[in-house]
């Protein structure tokens with residue numbers, strides 16, 4: 001074994017990490033979920049270290065994996081009010097949980113005699129993971145428009161599109177873009193009657209809504225396994241379970257149904273394969289961390305952290321509502337909110353949410369820009385900026401308020417970025433699929449493909465371009481942008 005200088009290697013990694021957006025302290029209001037409890041992070045890291053060499057592929061050989069998974073699932077099932085007929089898996093994240101919910105529903109639909117191409121029926125606010133599932137597993141995605149002002153789904157609009165080709169309906173608790181809690185009970189009753197499976201995407205809400213209350217202090221309407229007709233629920237441990245990335249729970253109602261999630265084969269000369277999830281060999285790290293965090297927090301600990309989020313969210317919603325030119329979209333349920341321009345004001349008093357976010361980033365606070373979108377009924381969902389609130393936010397409210405107000409003052413009256421100039425700089429688009437070099441050329445022409453990885457500070461022009469270009473073009477450009485970031489030079 002040749003000798004190596006571990007300290008030097010780690011010093012380089014530390015230097016690289018120092019350039020990252022800050023993962024702790026509440027400055028990044030998406031992607032990261034900081035409990036603010038340092039001991040919890042230490043515990044999670046120690047748990048990851050303990051199982052580092054384990055292969056989660058085979059819980060009969062590495063029996064610790066089976067015990068941890070069983071205990072995590074047991075806790076989740078109780079939290080989400082599942083009975084003995086509710087079983088599940090720990091997956092690598094929300095996307096995998098959603099993919100597997102769709103895969104299971106497709107198999108169940110086929111087993112019940114469905115033929116041809118099935119449909120997923122969901123509000124337009126459903127997470128992009130379901131776009132991915134539809135593409136991967138060969139289903140059509142039927143997106144139901146929501147109220148363009150509030151982001152709310154009217155149950156009737158989804159229910160009237162139920163039909164024998166629907167393999168799965170999906171609603172969110174709550175939705176990622178706006179934090180809207182979909183009308184689970186009404187949709188579930190209709191799905192139950194129509195014999196259609198219903199997934200509740202609780203990826204972001206699953207570990208916090210059980211402890212949430214409405215603004216007036218009342219309990220939320222039931223959205224989990226208490227509701228007959230709900231066949232599966234996803235809940236991400238690496239969000240409000242405060243675990244490191246790589247852990248989510250997918251619970252399904254009915255053993256026989258859940259077994260359709262599995263893949264097994266003895267049709268090769270190697271070991272018999274049985275996979276509940278998409279991966280083969282897999283880390284047990286995030287599972288072990290999740291398990292340890294659950295032991296440490298228990299329901300009481302989760303409730304306390306949820307309370308911190310609740311108070312911070314209410315405070316922030318009030319602050320944003322009080323900033324002239326901005327408005328909170330709808331009435332979010334859970335620790336997240338979307339902010340749009342208050343278009344009831346004259347143009348010179350409005351605040352564009354994207355330029356507002358760019359100004360906040362200059363002050364060291366990262367909000368997440370969401371493009372506007374035209375729905376299938378022609379109505380337009382506004383451009384918004386998204387904030388996910390975590391327990392640490394509670395102690396930073398005053399600081400954040402000052403930043404949000406000052407950033408709004410900076411850009412009040414500035415119209416949204418017009419993408420026309422950038423579009424005019426582009427070579428004519430023939431409609432043919434872009435090749436890699438052409439795509440890279442376009443990225444350079446609009447000034448977003450430098451040599452250093454990372455985006456320019458001003459993201460509003462990028463979002464304007466995303467809204468203005470045809471979707472296939474934008475999607476291809478984004479692929480090029482990400483792909484080039486990791487290409488060896």
Ligand SMILES: *Cc1c(COP(=O)(O)O)cnc(C)c1O
Nearest residue numbers: 093094095127129176201203204
């Ligand atoms: C985060 C999220 C997902 C996808 O989860 P990943 O963990 O990012 O793969 C799905 N649905 C909702 C509502 C989410 O918030």
